Amino acid sequence: MSPNEQDPYVLLGVSREASLAQIRGRYLILVQVWHPDKHHSSPENVRAEATRQMQQINRAYKLLTDVRERETRERQARRAEERERAKGQQAGGGQRAQDWAAQQREAREQEARDRAAHERRAREHAAREAREQEARERVTRERVEAERLARIREREAREHQHPHALWTHPRYEPAHLPEPPTIHPISIASSDGAEGYTLLARSEGEGSVVFFPGADGELLLFRAKETLHRYLTETSSHELAAVPGWDEFMNSILKAGISVDDDQSYDFGLILYSIRRPVTDWVPRLFITNRDLVVDIAEAFGITEALEVLRVGSAIDTLDDLMRVADRPLAGWGARRRLDAMNSAPAGIAWRRVIRNVEKRVRWLR
Structure with a gap:
């Protein structure tokens, strides 16, 4: 042998x-x-x-x-x-x-x-x-x-080939926004743990609109703050400056750089980790903020598959309604009881579908 x-x-x-x-x-x-x-x-x-x-x-x-x-x-x-x-x-x-x-x-x-x-x-x-x-x-x-x-x-x-960005939303028209938008840098951690940076502009008032930098129907997500900063300062690379309030936003990041507040940080990977645990372990703020973000992205980029899963009365919508009142003194008691008895499987499956469809419409850039 x-x-x-x-x-x-x-x-x-x-x-x-x-x-x-x-x-x-x-x-x-x-x-x-x-x-x-x-x-x-x-x-x-x-x-x-x-x-x-x-x-x-x-x-x-x-x-x-x-x-x-x-x-x-x-x-x-x-x-x-x-x-x-x-x-x-x-x-x-x-x-x-x-x-x-x-x-x-x-x-x-x-x-x-x-x-x-x-x-x-x-x-x-x-x-x-x-x-x-x-x-x-x-x-x-x-x-x-x-x-x-x-x-x-x-x-x-492909990630080094930066496309010409536009503000993306079916109802985005700079001259007809209900209010001048507020523009924030945001960070999004994908399901595989990669973190990227982009902008979110929100115009409040009647018929409020949330829009993002996009190109060819894809959300642009930069792998580093410095890359996003450099891209924004090269005005010939995009058409984002037409939105009201752009000059004030650029002045702020030129002075202090791009910083992302905690309430503007989103984590799809943490959502997927959480749904493997009982509903009682889910953090309401995490699910509420990420749900609002995916709704805004799905509406801005017309992601019909995600919008169908997020519709009124869906598992995610029901979960969102309960979590928004769970901390209230009176109404929260009934919401907490329903959360404790909830079968987490439908909401977990729905979240996986939404995140998968949203991530398909992301273009990463270096």
């Missing part, structure tokens, strides 16, 4: 004194666990591991059954030899018995040599198969890694 081969007794989980029946029983148990047909719907890496394990188990089983069968034949041969020797001695044919014993011994030795050659060829074949399988897996890994790196390079190249 080569240094790289695992002990077949250890691999099958049997003692070195195990009988052929015990070895066969243990092998059938392992086949039920590792046979590739049991994993046909599993991910590729699981199927590959099952195939590798099954190959090792088959080799170990073949080796141990060959050993036990050889031992059985040798015992049978010894008993036969002893019987024949006894017969020869009883018949007085000593020389003939010796000749016969020598022939049997030579036959056994030849059989042992043949078996050793067969086992050597089997090991060489198994080692060759293992090398070929390893080579195929290495090629697959290299291809997957190359594709991943290509996607990363393509994504980074």
